Amino acid sequence: MKHKSHQDSICPVARSLDVIGEWWSLLIVRDAMIGVKRFSEFERRLGMAKNILTARLKRLVEEGILRVVPASDGSAYNEYELTKKGEDLLPVMVTLRQWGDKYMFRAGEEHSVLLDARDHKPLAEIAVRSTDGRKLGVGDVEVVLPGR
Amino acid sequence: MKHKSHQDSICPVARSLDVIGEWWSLLIVRDAMIGVKRFSEFERRLGMAKNILTARLKRLVEEGILRVVPASDGSAYNEYELTKKGEDLLPVMVTLRQWGDKYMFRAGEEHSVLLDARDHKPLAEIAVRSTDGRKLGVGDVEVVLPGR
DNA sequence: ATTATTTGGTTTCAATATGCAACTAGTTTT
DNA sequence: AAAACTAGTTGCATATTGAAACCAAATAAT
Secondary structure (H helix, E strand, C coil), X not given: CCCCCCCCCCCHHHHHHHHHCCCCHHHHHHHXXXXXXXXXXXXXXXXXXXXXXXXXXXXXXXXXXXXXXXXXXXXXXXEEEECHHHHCCHHHHHHHHHHHXXXXXXXXXXXXXXXXCCCXXXXXXXXXXXXXXXXXXXXXXXXXXXXX | CXXXXXXXXXXXXXXXXXXXXXXXXXXXXXXXXXXXXXXXXXXXXXXXXXXHHHHHHHHHHHCCCEEEEECCCCCCCEEEEECHHHHCCHHHHHHHHHHHHHHCCCCCCCCCEEEECCCCCEECCCCCEECCCCECCHHHEEEECCCC
């Protein structure tokens, strides 16, 4: 059996995960965000099997998250680069990173950090807020289904 | 082969995905956020196989994202509820939702929406910002590895 | 110009994960 | 007391993953 698709869900979270929730997909997007473009560079940096990388790149291109362009250095090869849709995953990436920072490392354990390139300072912590700026927690939100 | 773990990565994104990046895991967390607590309710709502649900719940409990508590209605069964660590996934959930809202639905296609429970209005759109409040895109950030 | 190496894959194979259905022990409802 | 529900477990077929071998085209080295 193929793993079950969430493509037809009425929930945006489920549909998003259908596309970017496969093993490796978001890590490919992560590396694309820091400028990785070539097949071999994704392979080396991620340490993943070529066949899986091929499949994930294909899906990400089909879904409009990456696009294939002729290599910028004039060689005959192609490069993969983020589309606007792909770049718009930055907030997802940053929230995952901030959660991981907080919970997935023991005190003093080293990890990579994401900085504002202008002043090399950490980013602001992302919070869920109401339109008038109140910070919201799980208990402050509600899901409304279509047609209600 | 087991799928490769990202547990030992120095990247917080990778470590986060190691825990919550398996198929179904974030959808279980999503439902837990709207108050789903019982095994059968997760099963019904998600339409997933019981054995997988069992495995995911077990992992999420082991990782401290959910906790098992005696049923609140006095029955002999247990309930699963979010820990603080689990609740802190709200920003991840909201960014995934906002991205899905934007890209995964055709114009006019209906989907569920997440509202501020107080005034039933949509949430503010989440953006990545510097500490001084500038909105940042993919080109405005840099990753720094440990020991540099 | 010829050879060697790199790149970007595809193919094959074994191990694991997913999904489905059947089964079950304990609990709750009728 | 019987029926139905809950929260699983088990067994099986199929999919997905990962490793390694293979390959053609492009590039670099000699």
